[in-house]
Amino acid sequence: MAEQILAPGPEIACIKLSKTYGYRDTEVQAVAPLSVTFQAGRMTALVGPSGCGKSTLLRMVAGLEQPSEGQIVAGDKSPQDMQRAGALAMAFQDASLLPWRSVRGNIALARRLARLPADPRAVDDMIARVGLAGFEKVRPAALSGGMRQRVAIARCLVTQPRVLLLDEPFGAVDELTRARLNAELPPLWRATATTSLLVTHSIREAVSLADRVIVFSSRPARIVGDIAIPSEARRDRSVHLALVEKVSAALSGGWDEAGRAENLAAQ
Amino acid sequence: MNSLIRPTFWPEGLSRNLLGVAVLLVLWHIAASALTGSYMLAGPTAVINYLIAEHALIGRALAVTLQNAAWGFLAGNLAAIGLALLVTLLPALRLPIGAVALVVFCLPLVATGPVLRVLYGPGPGPQITLAALSVYYTTFLPLLVGLRAAPGSWFDLITLYGRGAWSTFIHIRIMASLPYLMAGLQIAAPAAFLGAMVGEFTGADRGMGVLALRAMRGLDVDATWTLALVAALVSMIAYGAIGLLAAWLGTSKPDILLATAPAKTSGNVASVLRSVTFVLATIVLILISWWVAMEAFALSRFFAKRPDDIWRYLMTAPDASANRAVLWAASQATLVQVIPGYLAGLGVGAALAMLLMLRPGLSGAVLPVAIALRSVPIVTTAPLIVLALGRGAAGTITIVAVMTFFPALVACMQGLRQAPGQVLDVMRLYATTPLARLWYAQLPAMLPGFFAAARLSVPAAILAVTVAEWLATGRGLGALMAMTASTSDYNLLWSAIVVVTAGASIGYALVGGVERLILSRLAPEQLKP
Structure with a gap:
């Protein structure tokens, strides 16, 4: 596929964003008023204890949930504008493939939903790039967990999204597969200068993949660490380890502050 | 998601089921022998003899009833599918349509049969209508569940690309509801046959229901049991055939058939x-x-x-x-x-x-x-x-x-x-x-x-x-x-x-x-x- 030269993805600004859920009588604040900017064309990793609201933040950026207060602006667009422009893509923790469609069918569907012209060659090319050549006609049920996530990533990338949202996409696969996916897939989206957000539980994954790691406290999420990851972290092992330590420290600081023992126990 | 891929139809352990059938036949024979002369139960041999003697008559009646049941099955299920689609696309109609559909389903066939007979006059109208009435609700209900039964992230995927209810419907709901539709159709097949037979009780001139009514009135035990068993066999075959069709289509048994x-x-x-x-x-x-x-x-x-x-x-x-x-x-x-x-x-x-x-x-x-x-x-x-x-x-x-x-x-x-x-x-x-x-x-x-x-x-x-x-x-x-x-x-x-x-x-x-x-x-x- 002849790679189109695309402008970098937009800068995403979250302004005084908060999200409150009402469960009958009790109100749960998932995200406290939060202002943060994600740089254009870069990948930002969001780490934090389970249930701190980072997935909710991601879903609000995707326009899947409405903020209770505040707003999100991507470039000059709202999340809904980006949806309509076919500029978004998202990978979920389970691959969320439609079981009645083949690998090819699942990936082609994304282009169709995004109102892009059908392009069988682009689809097959993307299948080859995620390492699934030969599996075009296979249904998801016959694939392993790692292969399904490859399909999910291919489905994200085939529309050349300007904003890529990854919600623990490798959370459900084993360590070895995860390492391979982490090595093989990121170059695919790094090349396209997409603005990406990655929610992950793995500090090592965050440091390996992202340009910046934002650390959240337990619910309601506040930013307790904001760590830039220079590109040498991907080459120099000692730099990498030092950054992993730094993120870990920020994370445990956030816990101690909130005094939530169950998060420590869960880890 | 793996649960969507389970194989479906019934014959799981065929040999064990055959054992069950054999047990059934033996019990039936013993019961019939014990009740000889009491005009209650015809044994296996009596049924087979009657079947051989009257196969032409029963065959003709079966053809008529099957035809009526098939038309009713078609009409009732089409109505169910139409209603379910309507309710899914216009959720505001869900409660009123659901309530009216339930009340119509509660109409007593015993009384609607004669009323329909008067309304339609002679012909297959009441049989077909009763068959349709006995199937539409049991298809409507699971289908309604099926049209909503899909993981949330599938719906997110559609929203993510700025698409609305129609795309969700085309790309997700129709296929996701297929197993539920097949389950509904499977229940509907025997019900349609039963509905057609009740319809024939109300003054039809041909069909299994007519024969059955005549046999009952005359206390013809052999005929009654033969007709009952033929009807049972047809119902089971229809049930099994739709199960096989569902398996062939690659659908599976839905996890929860009916909404709470x-x-x-x-x-x-x-x-x-x-x-x-x-x-x-x-x-x-x-x-x-x-x-x-x-x-x-x-x-x-x-x-x-x-x-x-x-x-x-x-x-x-x-x-x-x-x-x-x-x-x-x-x-x-x-x-x-x-x-x-x-x-x-x-x-x-x-x-x-x-x-x-x-x-x-x-x-x-x-x-x-x-x-x-x-x-x-x-x-x-x-x-x-x-x-x-x-x-x-x-x-x-x-x-x-x-x-x-x-x-x-x-x-x-x-x-x-x-x-x-x-x-x-x-x-x-x-x-x-x-x-x-x-x-x-x-x-x-x-x-x-x-x-x-x-x-x-x-x-x-x-x-x-x-x-x-x-x-x-x-x-x-x-x-x-x-x-x-x-x-x-x-x-x-x-x-x-x-x-x-x-x-x-x-x-x-x-x-x-x-x-x-x-x-x-x-x-x-x-x-x-």
């Missing part, structure tokens, strides 16, 4: 007021549809009564109190028999499902018997069961129980399997007994399925009791409806239809209320928020 009753939000005045308003609006809607349908076809007031005719007959006419007394006496006679039978059927079904969970080895022997009992059309065997058990309460109660136990058994077995495997593994770690696992993990998982079956069995139980009263005992609402149909006392007939339909709808709502009450105590997570 929606949870009551709260007991405050506003929500009670809203419920009352909704019920009143539904009643008004039904009365208006009734009146419009009669007026639109300009049907004669002599046999096509309007709501105001019934009001006059029961409330303002000089003999209104006498009319009410007749209806009340018949209703009491029916209630006394339908309630114990209904409860017994549900209880036996649930107990059997639990037994099979504790002793899985028995399923090969028990399930074929259960399926056979269910498939033998109740309308043809009702008089024989009554004959066997006497005209007292026992016969009718047994018929109602036979009609209700099978859906309960199937739903409970499905529910018991819903208990999360990891929870069971945790319990096994502590060396719990199977009984403890049943009580703590599997029984709560079973409850929603049990109640879904309990709700759907209300109309089925009423069909069973009215058929038994009509054909055998000569008491209660069933007999009243049959009698008034033949004496052209259409005021009383329509009043009985109103009473039965209202009673079935109230029963359905009551079971839903009990379900909410019990689930909110024992398994609140199973109720929809």
Whole structure:
């Protein structure tokens, strides 16, 4: 596929964003008023204890949930504008493939939903790039967990999204597969200068993949660490380890502050 | 998602099922020999002899009934699919359409048959309509669940690309609902055949129902059992064929077939007021549809009564109190028999499902018997069961129980399997007994399925009791409806239809209320928020 030269993805600004859920009588604040900017064309990793609201933040950026207060602006667009422009893509923790469609069918569907012209060659090319050549006609049920996530990533990338949202996409696969996916897939989206957000539980994954790691406290999420990851972290092992330590420290600081023992126990 | 890929149709262990069939045949032969001369049960040899002697006659009748059942199956299921699609695309219509669909499903076939006969005149109209009426609700309900049953992230995917309800419908809902549609069609196939047979009881000139009615009236035991078994066999083949079709299409058995009753939000005045308003609006809607349908076809007031005719007959006419007394006496006679039978059927079904969970080895022997009992059309065997058990309460109660136990058994077995495997593994770690696992993990998982079956069995139980009263005992609402149909006392007939339909709808709502009450105590997570 002849790679189109695309402008970098937009800068995403979250302004005084908060999200409150009402469960009958009790109100749960998932995200406290939060202002943060994600740089254009870069990948930002969001780490934090389970249930701190980072997935909710991601879903609000995707326009899947409405903020209770505040707003999100991507470039000059709202999340809904980006949806309509076919500029978004998202990978979920389970691959969320439609079981009645083949690998090819699942990936082609994304282009169709995004109102892009059908392009069988682009689809097959993307299948080859995620390492699934030969599996075009296979249904998801016959694939392993790692292969399904490859399909999910291919489905994200085939529309050349300007904003890529990854919600623990490798959370459900084993360590070895995860390492391979982490090595093989990121170059695919790094090349396209997409603005990406990655929610992950793995500090090592965050440091390996992202340009910046934002650390959240337990619910309601506040930013307790904001760590830039220079590109040498991907080459120099000692730099990498030092950054992993730094993120870990920020994370445990956030816990101690909130005094939530169950998060420590869960880890 | 893996659960979507399970293979579906029934013959799981064919050899064990064959054993069950063999056991059934032996039991049948022994029972028939023991009852020789009592005009109750024809043995296997008598049935085969009759079949050989009358194969041409039965073949012709079967062809006619199959054709009527097929048209009714088609019409009823198309209506169900249309309604489900309408409700899915216009969710505001869900409650009113659901309520009217339920009330129409609760119409007693025993009485609508004769009325339809008068409306249509001779020909296959009533048979086809009754077949359609007996299938559409059991397809509509699972389909409605299926159209909503998909992981949230699939819907997110559609929203993510800025697409709306129509894309969700085309790309997700239709395919995701396919297993539910197939499950509904599978239940519908035997029901359509039964509906067509009841339709033929109401003065058709050809078909299995005509033969069966003649055999019953003449107490021709060989003919009755042969016809019943042919009908049963056809129903089982249709059931199996649709199961095979579903397997071939690659669909699987859906995890939860029927939605649980929606949870009551709260007991405050506003929500009670809203419920009352909704019920009143539904009643008004039904009365208006009734009146419009009669007026639109300009049907004669002599046999096509309007709501105001019934009001006059029961409330303002000089003999209104006498009319009410007749209806009340018949209703009491029916209630006394339908309630114990209904409860017994549900209880036996649930107990059997639990037994099979504790002793899985028995399923090969028990399930074929259960399926056979269910498939033998109740309308043809009702008089024989009554004959066997006497005209007292026992016969009718047994018929109602036979009609209700099978859906309960199937739903409970499905529910018991819903208990999360990891929870069971945790319990096994502590060396719990199977009984403890049943009580703590599997029984709560079973409850929603049990109640879904309990709700759907209300109309089925009423069909069973009215058929038994009509054909055998000569008491209660069933007999009243049959009698008034033949004496052209259409005021009383329509009043009985109103009473039965209202009673079935109230029963359905009551079971839903009990379900909410019990689930909110024992398994609140199973109720929809």
